[in-house]
Amino acid sequence: MSNSPHILVIDDEPQILRAMRTILTEKQFKVTTASRGEEGLTLAAASEPDLIILDLGLPDMDGVEVCTRLREWTQIPIIILSVRDSERDKVAALDQGADDYLTKPFGIEELLARVRVALRHSVQAKTSQGSQSQVVKAGPLTIDLAWHVVKRDDEEIKLTGREYKLLSYLAANHGRVLTHQSILTHVWGPADADHTEYLRVYMRQLRKKLEVDPEHPQYILTEPGIGYRFIVDESSQ
Amino acid sequence: MWNSSFLSRFWQYLLAFILIASVTAVFFTLRNILDTTLIALLYLMPLGIITALWGLGPGITSALITFLTLNYFFIEPYYTFTVHRPTDIVILVVFLMVAVVISQLVGRAQAGLAAATAREREATQLYELSTALTGLNDDRAIAQILAKQVRAVAESEYVELTITGAQHFSYRLPESELPARPPELIVSIEAARGVLGEIRIWRTMPAISSSERRLFQIFASQGALAVERAWLAQAESRARILEESDRLKSAILSSVSHELRTPLSTIKAAASSLRSKEVGWDSPARADLIAAIDDEADHLNMLVGNLLDMSRIESGALKPKREWNILSEIAGSVLIRMKNLSTAHQLEFDVPESLPLVPVDYVQMEQVFTNLISNSLKYAPANTVVCIRARVEGESVHVQVSNQGPQIPSAHLERIFDKFYRVTAADRVTGTGLGLSICKGIIEVHGGRIWAENVPDGMAFNFTIPLTWDGAKPPQLPMDTESE
Numbered sequence: 001m002s003n004s005p006h007i008l009v010i011d012d013e014p015q016i017l018r019a020m021r022t023i024l025t026e027k028q029f030k031v032t033t034a035s036r037g038e039e040g041l042t043l044a045a046a047s048e049p050d051l052i053i054l055d056l057g058l059p060d061m062d063g064v065e066v067c068t069r070l071r072e073w074t075q076i077p078i079i080i081l082s083v084r085d086s087e088r089d090k091v092a093a094l095d096q097g098a099d100d101y102l103t104k105p106f107g108i109e110e111l112l113a114r115v116r117v118a119l120r121h122s123v124q125a126k127t128s129q130g131s132q133s134q135v136v137k138a139g140p141l142t143i144d145l146a147w148h149v150v151k152r153d154d155e156e157i158k159l160t161g162r163e164y165k166l167l168s169y170l171a172a173n174h175g176r177v178l179t180h181q182s183i184l185t186h187v188w189g190p191a192d193a194d195h196t197e198y199l200r201v202y203m204r205q206l207r208k209k210l211e212v213d214p215e216h217p218q219y220i221l222t223e224p225g226i227g228y229r230f231i232v233d234e235s236s237q
Numbered sequence: 238m239w240n241s242s243f244l245s246r247f248w249q250y251l252l253a254f255i256l257i258a259s260v261t262a263v264f265f266t267l268r269n270i271l272d273t274t275l276i277a278l279l280y281l282m283p284l285g286i287i288t289a290l291w292g293l294g295p296g297i298t299s300a301l302i303t304f305l306t307l308n309y310f311f312i313e314p315y316y317t318f319t320v321h322r323p324t325d326i327v328i329l330v331v332f333l334m335v336a337v338v339i340s341q342l343v344g345r346a347q348a349g350l351a352a353a354t355a356r357e358r359e360a361t362q363l364y365e366l367s368t369a370l371t372g373l374n375d376d377r378a379i380a381q382i383l384a385k386q387v388r389a390v391a392e393s394e395y396v397e398l399t400i401t402g403a404q405h406f407s408y409r410l411p412e413s414e415l416p417a418r419p420p421e422l423i424v425s426i427e428a429a430r431g432v433l434g435e436i437r438i439w440r441t442m443p444a445i446s447s448s449e450r451r452l453f454q455i456f457a458s459q460g461a462l463a464v465e466r467a468w469l470a471q472a473e474s475r476a477r478i479l480e481e482s483d484r485l486k487s488a489i490l491s492s493v494s495h496e497l498r499t500p501l502s503t504i505k506a507a508a509s510s511l512r513s514k515e516v517g518w519d520s521p522a523r524a525d526l527i528a529a530i531d532d533e534a535d536h537l538n539m540l541v542g543n544l545l546d547m548s549r550i551e552s553g554a555l556k557p558k559r560e561w562n563i564l565s566e567i568a569g570s571v572l573i574r575m576k577n578l579s580t581a582h583q584l585e586f587d588v589p590e591s592l593p594l595v596p597v598d599y600v601q602m603e604q605v606f607t608n609l610i611s612n613s614l615k616y617a618p619a620n621t622v623v624c625i626r627a628r629v630e631g632e633s634v635h636v637q638v639s640n641q642g643p644q645i646p647s648a649h650l651e652r653i654f655d656k657f658y659r660v661t662a663a664d665r666v667t668g669t670g671l672g673l674s675i676c677k678g679i680i681e682v683h684g685g686r687i688w689a690e691n692v693p694d695g696m697a698f699n700f701t702i703p704l705t706w707d708g709a710k711p712p713q714l715p716m717d718t719e720s721e
Binding site: 197 | 562712
């Protein structure tokens with residue numbers, strides 16, 4: 001990563017801001033903080049950070065709305081923070097363009113992993129639509145998005161058209177959480193956006209074909225109540 | 238009197254005249270055969286009938302008319318009102334007296350009978366009303382029944398009943414537009430506390446009589462009593478709920494303060510000793526203390542989560558986000574997490590993939606499995622088997638989580654799903670005592686049932702989840718038939 005990436009943290013709790021500032025500065029990030037939604041929007045426009053960490057429970061405005069207003073003019077990656085049991089809000093924010101989420105309380109490794117993935121995707125989006133991200137490797141799996149070929153240990157895995165479409169969408173967005181709705185809209189079309197059962201069944205089929213132990217998936221992970229996440233082996237990056 | 242509602246007074250008199258005229262005509266043709274006294278005697282018969290049928294007025298009038306016709310047609314000299322023979326005078330006088338007396342007696346008896354019938358009908362209507370109102374504790378239902386009964390009894394065109402209490406509402410029958418004119422009768426519904434509302438009745442034909450007015454007053458006061466009783470019952474049940482939630486709150490407070498302080502004390506002790514520099518940077522104690530802080534923070538988070546869930550269940554705010562899910566996927570993911578936590582037990586998994594899709598909230602169902610399995614792990618001795626199995630039974634799916642732990646006395650089987658209920662003393666087991674009641678809350682909002690039972694080698698938790706969702710059966714997905 002060039003220079004030190006700039007992260008804007010929008011959260012109304014001073015203790016969280018203090019901890020985030022300490023931890024992220026320690027990890028060589030440049031950190032700006034805001035404790036209100038309006039302040040956050042202004043800072044985002046003024047300083048154009050590389051990443052925004054946004055708490056959903058702000059005193060002056062709904063975090064989902066902050067997301068919507070940011071997405072009106074920028075594609076800066078947004079990671080949302082929220083408390084447990086607010087799946088609806090998380091899904092709403094993700095569908096409004098947020099990139100990922102973290103549930104409070106969270107471990108610092110989790111936070112850093114999310115930050116890394118989000119920054120990588122934004123760099124990729126900026127630099128090219130080119131060929132470097134056309135092959136996704138995850139452990140023994142190789143997914144060639146250009147040639148529509150999926151291999152495990154050099155052995156080709158046969159997928160149906162729909163399965164391939166599903167896998168390629170997941171793989172192209174590896175590391176990021178994808179909501180049920182966004183997957184359904186992408187793979188089946190907007191008319192089927194509510195048919196979560198399609199996802200459940202197709203994901204099971206995909207896992208059977210791809211995972212070493214389908215009951216204990218390593219690559220296609222379920223995010224309960226939210227969606228799915230395709231994980232590539234972190235060490236291979 | 239029985240047909241007075243069908244015939245106006247005029248028709249009664251007219252019919253009386255016609256009867257007298259026809260009887261007179263018959264007697265006239267037989268005038269030469271019959272004796273005057275016999276005719277007088279026979280005349281009493283139609284008089285009795287007239288009085289019995291149409292009452293005192295037509296009866297007395299007919300008596301006077303027959304007195305005149307008897308004199309005019311049947312007592313010599315005919316066709317005059319003069320009387321020559323003294324016996325005839327006696328006959329006429331006696332006839333008149335007897336006719337009037339009979340009319341009066343029969344008429345009075347009839348009137349008495351009619352009054353008794355009317356009273357009986359009123360009593361029946363009141364009885365029907367009070368039977369219909371008994372046991373009703375809903376003011377709206379009471380108002381509806383009262384309005385229906387009033388309309389049925391009054392045979393009115395429209396009835397509107399308004400209740401002006403804490404909530405204002407009204408019923409109109411039929412449910413169409415009310416007529417523009419003012420109602421013919423307004424009866425206010427009054428109780429000890431004041432006016433509760435009013436009944437408005439529209440009926441032009443026949444006009445509302447004073448006895449009907451009185452009857453509707455009684456109806457209204459019956460209704461007032463019922464409504465008041467319903468309000469009292471509602472207030473009482475609200476008070477009971479408040480009392481119950483108050484009791485729950487104090488139970489939560491005592492349990493929570495104990496449960497929350499334990500991890501907090503650990504965290505505080507560990508953090509402060511790390512800060513005091515008494516623990517060297519490289520000492521193994523340092524790693525231990527940091528791990529303790531991490532673990533206890535997670536534990537604290539779980540406790541707070543449980544409390545929030547419970548309060549959500551209590552307040553009815555727990556709304557499942559239902560979707561068609563694969564049960565084996567949910568249960569399987571929990572099982573893998575549990576396997577990592579507990580190596581002391583053997584976990585057996587028998588949830589077939591071939592089960593139909595179940596309409597459940599993924600996150601909530603995960604929690605049910607987590608709580609049931611962790612409860613089993615907590616009480617069952619090491620090296621025993623905890624088994625999770627699921628089968629379709631009729632219209633639902635039946636899940637069983639069984640363990641080889643100690644059996645539960647049958648008196649406790651029902652109650653272990655209660656909040657803060659423990660079979661063992663609270664200080665011997667950790668946890669909020671909320672896990673199972675949260676399971677119960679979740680299963681119940683999914684329309685299922687949860688229970689515990691003793692099995693030959695231990696005990697088992699069971700629950701069912703209906704396979705239908707708003708009447709819809711599990712979707713049969715078109716399997717992927719695209720080219721392989």
